[in-house]
Amino acid sequence: MAELSKKNEPAASVDATPNVTGVEVVETGSETAAIEALQAPVDRGEPILQVRNLVKHFPLTQGILFKKQVGAVKAVDGISFDLYQGETLGIVGESGCGKSTVAKLLMRLETATAGEIFYKGQDITKLSGRALKAVRRNIQMVFQDPYTSLNPRMTVGDIIGETFDIHPEVAPKGDRRRRVQELLDVVGLNPEYINRYPHQFSGGQRQRIGIARGLALNPEIIICDEPVSALDVSVQAQVINLMEKLQDEFNLSYVFIAHDLSIVRHISDRVGVMYLGKMAEIGTDEQIYDHPTHPYTQALLSAVPVPDPEARENRERIILTGDVPSPANPPSGCRFRTRCWKAQDKCAQEVPLLAVPERFKGADTPAAHESACHFAEEKDVVHAA
Numbered sequence: 001m002a003e004l005s006k007k008n009e010p011a012a013s014v015d016a017t018p019n020v021t022g023v024e025v026v027e028t029g030s031e032t033a034a035i036e037a038l039q040a041p042v043d044r045g046e047p048i049l050q051v052r053n054l055v056k057h058f059p060l061t062q063g064i065l066f067k068k069q070v071g072a073v074k075a076v077d078g079i080s081f082d083l084y085q086g087e088t089l090g091i092v093g094e095s096g097c098g099k100s101t102v103a104k105l106l107m108r109l110e111t112a113t114a115g116e117i118f119y120k121g122q123d124i125t126k127l128s129g130r131a132l133k134a135v136r137r138n139i140q141m142v143f144q145d146p147y148t149s150l151n152p153r154m155t156v157g158d159i160i161g162e163t164f165d166i167h168p169e170v171a172p173k174g175d176r177r178r179r180v181q182e183l184l185d186v187v188g189l190n191p192e193y194i195n196r197y198p199h200q201f202s203g204g205q206r207q208r209i210g211i212a213r214g215l216a217l218n219p220e221i222i223i224c225d226e227p228v229s230a231l232d233v234s235v236q237a238q239v240i241n242l243m244e245k246l247q248d249e250f251n252l253s254y255v256f257i258a259h260d261l262s263i264v265r266h267i268s269d270r271v272g273v274m275y276l277g278k279m280a281e282i283g284t285d286e287q288i289y290d291h292p293t294h295p296y297t298q299a300l301l302s303a304v305p306v307p308d309p310e311a312r313e314n315r316e317r318i319i320l321t322g323d324v325p326s327p328a329n330p331p332s333g334c335r336f337r338t339r340c341w342k343a344q345d346k347c348a349q350e351v352p353l354l355a356v357p358e359r360f361k362g363a364d365t366p367a368a369h370e371s372a373c374h375f376a377e378e379k380d381v382v383h384a385a
Contacts, residue, residue, distance in 0.1 A: 021050070021082055023052070037120060038134045038135060040120060042085045044251070046084065047083065048221065048253055049106070049117070049139075051081050051082075051115070052080050052115055052116045054079050054105060054112055054116070055078055056076040056101050056110060056113050060073060078115070079274070081282060085253055086252075087270065088254040088255075088268045089256065090272070090285075091272050093273060093280075094275075098276075099257045100226075103223045103255065103257055108124060108135070112125050137167050137219065138217075139220070139223065140219040141224075142223070144227065144229060144230065146203050147198075147203070147230070151198070156209055157177065157180050161176050186212065186215065187212045187246075203230060204231055204235035204238060207227060207230075211239075211242065215250065218250070220252065220253060222255075224243070227256075243267065261304050264285075275296050276324065276327060276336070277335070281293065281372065283369030284369070286366055288369075290366065293367055293376040293378055294376060295373065296336050303317075331348070333346075333350055353372065354371070354372040356368050357371055359376075
């Protein structure tokens with residue numbers, strides 16, 4: 001039988017998040033025990049996925065016959081966070097900050113260079129065989145592009161039903177057609193569309209097919225990698241509302257990755273802001289949007305279009321200077337310092353911890369949330385409603 005033991009936090013490092021919860025590691029002696037542990041229920045509000053000091057470096061090589069590593073692209077460079085049962089964790093940041101790499105690492109589509117990903121107390125970076133297959137059943141993904149994520153040579157029924165060929169225990173062979181039709185109905189599509197091909201659907205309908213495929217195995221976590229960025233604004237609203245409805249109905253937990261800050265606020269319970277492979281700030285939607293303390297978050301929010309002309313005229317627009325540094329050669333200390341108006345010598349010498357700023361510790365204020373800045377402070381930012 002699996003036993004629960006309290007795991008010590010990873011060795012202190014500059015990339016650790018001090019305020020994440022401790023990990024209850026499940027000690028399993030066999031693959032069967034590991035699978036049983038993965039099937040154990042998690043109470044709502046308890047951590048279901050816990051990421052600790054996650055790192056992914058892509059090697060840079062020279063040579064053709066004799067390749068030599070000359071560097072590495074530090075796509076993800078030490079991030080930590082918790083995902084709770086039934087919640088939506090939004091992840092935002094500009095292109096190239098590592099959001100999609102995080103999604104692939106959580107799905108084990110990429111192998112982590114270092115760090116741990118605990119799902120129900122088990123480090124999935126070390127699992128293989130049937131145990132890893134059980135994890136992938138419970139953690140599904142909705143991809144960014146609804147046009148390329150569906151096989152154009154397969155019907156909708158085959159695309160969704162393929163999951164049952166991999167996991168036959170979910171739906172018996174004679175029951176699969178009915179199950180696929182039920183899934184189409186759940187996501188708002190006509191069950192009679194089961195024999196149609198992807199090119200016969202609109203973009204929003206294709207994304208609904210992708211969501212149906214993600215729901216097919218009754219997962220507990222769905223990783224959404226910019227699921228609405230390729231859709232029209234009106235269709236985006238339909239898909240977001242559908243995802244919220246399905247979350248309540250199936251008790252799902254979402255990791256929701258997007259560029260659109262207003263969409264992330266609408267759907268997320270907590271939001272993490274990434275910059276150049278690191279987490280810059282994390283907190284509830286109110287804390288991040290109404291009380292940001294990290295300069296990068298403040299700059300992002302100041303760029304959001306504001307519909308109110310008076311508010312738009314009176315707000316301060318934060319213009320960042322310089323280019324985004326290369327992830328192959330990031331700056332020392334704080335990675336945002338080369339574009340930050342607050343940068344001082346300390347920022348180049350010390351990596352700021354992702355922690356509650358000293359000035360806000362113990363204070364009953366929404367500004368008391370984790371921010372990776374030596375000089376974190378509130379700044380009034382007028383944002384879109």
